[in-house]
Amino acid sequence: MKVVVGAAAAVIGIIVLGILGVVAVVMADDDAAAAGTSGDGSLRGVPEEYRTWILKADDACKEPEMTPALLAAQLEQESGFQQRAASSVGAQGPAQFMPGTWATWGRDDDHSGEASPWDIGDAVMGQGRMMCSLLGQAKSSGYPGDVRALALAGYNAGWQRVQQFRGVPPKSFAGGQTYNYVRTILAAMPRFEGPGLLQVAGSGDGPDALRRAAARIGTPYAWGGGGPGGPSLGYCDGTNGYLGGKCAASSTVGFDCSSLVQYSYWPHVQLPRTAAAQYGATSDHPVSRTDLQPGDLLFWSHGGSSGSIYHVAIYAGDGTVLQAPRTGRDVELAPLTSAMPQSDYYGATRP
Structure with a gap:
């Protein structure tokens, strides 16, 4: 089970705690602090309007393989954090949900009165729910390989394709789209990891x-x-x-x-x-x-x-x-x- 660490209250002033050459990131704002973060819940390099929702989606999932950096790297690959992103095949919003998939995972998480894949909060929480479920399926499947890779492949191509290949679909499947999707996200994750060292209040x-x-x-x-x-x-x-x-x-x-x-x-x-x-x-x-x-x-x-x-x-x-x-x-x-x-x-x- 993931260990939840309470975030500190807002700090007055600006304190740089890193030494020269250490990259720093902004500490979680009040909403993120209220949500809490996981033990490996450090996060950097994301738009401020996504940060709170990524932390909330991570906190809601008890699979230890789920991390804020995994969700952030996936969002970057799906849409480049563009709220109005749309694909030629009908995928919608920051997390690129197809309408049928959204019907399963979408909720009105931002309490706007409508569950919408175009809303950042709704989209990120839906992404988190779907990825959490896929991580659980990957762990129970017995298929070889990184369970994060299996879950990402299920998100991109559908879990039935993971079952078909008993793992991440190979390069020969769909022109390597799913294969490269998984590799790109896992390689990008370290860019979104890192403790908050620059505090801004x-x-x-x-x-x-x-x-x-x-x-x-x-x-x-x-x-x-x-x-x-x-x-x-x-x-x-x-x-x-x-x-x-x-x-x-x-x-x-x-x-x-x-x-x-x-x-x-x-x-x-x-x-x-x-x-x-x-x-x-x-x-x-x-x-x-x-x-x-x-x-x-x-x-x-x-x-x-x-x-x-x-x-x-x-x-x-x-x-x-x-x-x-x-x-x-x-x-x-x-x-x-x-x-x-x-x-x-x-x-x-x-x-």
Whole structure:
């Protein structure tokens, strides 16, 4: 049986408990704290609006193989955390339920008056119920292999296919769709695992933006990707977005530095898309380096002019910044002094 550990009450202020190089994530908010988390219930790199529901779905399942990271990696594979995702075969919502399957697992968990696969809460709780049941079936089946892999295969292809092959369907089945689905999710799980080391409390535009950005730690960097709605595929422009001589951005769902900032402040403060434009929109509220507060924006420039600003980050307190650094890296917490070349530091503003 899973051990449930009560979450701490809200902490006043912002305390960075990690050492340099340790990736940190936002602690569970009040709703998540009320729900509790499992003994291995650490979670990072998910949108704030999904976090509470993932923890609740995990807590509701007593199968020890169920973890928040498993649900998060599955949601990323199913929809990229896009609430209005729809497939060509009729799958709906963040967890991509077919109507017939939704009729079995769907409930009005968010108490909106309707059980809907398009609602984040309803979808994630339905996903959790179905995966919990499949984990139980996998354990009692006696089939060889990781029970998580068997459950994921049942979610993707139907349990009857797992029974047909007495395991995860092979590459030859359905063009390898289920085989690759399982492998991708299991490989992605570590990106969503990790203890909460960045605690954000308080309200206001700055703390709220920092809290939302911290929930995205671990999300890949994608040049040109991301926006107010969350991460998306990036693109290469002839100079940016490449890794090892290949265009990495066009196959990466993520944020770049300015889209992370835009996403974090949206919709209460609707900042423009690029770092230079964000400086222009907030430069009438400059902040000295000695007066920085959580949520302030920091800018770096080539050549010391506002027209050459190339990077923006969010001040996270205690001399650290939260940023999407560059291609090949993930959204991270980093020391202000080494986030970018110190000689390029241009200034800070308060949106």
